[in-house]
Amino acid sequence: MSDARTRMIARAAREIAPGMVVNLGIGMPTQVVNHLASGIPVCLHTENGMTGVGPTLPPEQADRNLIDAGGAYVSTMPGSAFFDSATSFAMVRSGRLDLTMLGAFEVAANGDLANWKIPGKFSPGVGGGVELAQKARRVVVLTTHLDRAGKSKLKVKCTLPITAQACVARIFTDMAVIDVTADGFALIETAKGVSPEEVCAATDAPLILSHSPLPSF
């Protein structure tokens, strides 16, 4: 993994505050757990029916009945709980999640998120993504700034089917930290060695430059 991506994930980990209940989406968000301060009081939730999700385990140490929603073998910790899928999503829909970190294909300047379907190319189903995006108290996105074709994932308007409307509060990319505000995207931080001008050039939507110089990560 690129150095910039690792620093993005480490930066996103600072979003998690003591006392939070947090759901980490499949992919890069899952790796945020590796950058949390040891001993931080945080409760991780996974959609398939567990709170107090402990560290992932290699196959030789795994319990065959204990996985997270991404299929990784995880462990219990003191205070873990198991429950059925209705209870798991009751937690999500009723606002018990302080924070969720999700991946994205596109994010729009108004906070619309598209991360579940590319018509004709990728349609594995929506899973628990809609409920997380729509109902977690705070939704942040971890994504590369550009897609594989080099196009900006940060758009004026999503071109792909959206997962939820106006749900994203903050975006962590390998180039920048960007907030979604009432006036559109606001550049908050830049990755080391990346200038605000380079972030602007790599972003399809206008960027508000809140202050200067910006902190870097």
Next chain:
Amino acid sequence: MRLPDKRCDIAAAVGRIKDGDTVMIGGFGVPGTPFTLIHTLVQHGARNLTVIKNDANEPDMGVDHLLRSGQVARLITTHLGLNSRAIEMMNSGAVAVEFNPQGILAERIRAGGSGLGGVLSDIGIGTELAKGKQVVEMQGKTYLVEPALRADVALIHADCVDTFGNLTYAATAQNFSPLMAMAAACVIVEAETVVLPGEIAANAVQTAGVFVDHVTQLENLTEEYAIVRR
């Protein structure tokens, strides 16, 4: 007075499934998937099935055997990301797939098992997932109507069951199973351990035996139940 004994031969229990039936199958990935009941259903051969399951397992595992044998006409699910064959069958039209948000699938099943007609939810409003759904105003808010789901048969994997059907699940093997066990006309349980009534403490029962029709003992756990090394 004693509680009825519901132990049953697995082929006899699965033999009740008819062509055209709707079958709920517990499990989220490997944990909770009743692999032996699924194999028995493949051998039984009932066709034109509607299968309701969170996911389609992985190629050559679990529900994938039913897809490959052509027994599934329709799949009501949430995510097929780990099964490329299921996605190909969906794209070619070999299987009709209905995607539900995961918690909404759970609630539709819970409603079906609770004698309700459906639930009201705002999940998916403003997205293509809301297309075709009935909209209602209630207490000043807008909701989608999510109709209840019921099945002819539910196939459930338990960690331990007593002969009356009181049962427990292991860790994250619980997932959709307690909900599906309430929502089918006939509930067939495969269990790693079968015990006599009283051997599971009343406080520890996760699905009450009243919901269960047939109890079968797994003679061995096949490779499919084991740790997946990807």
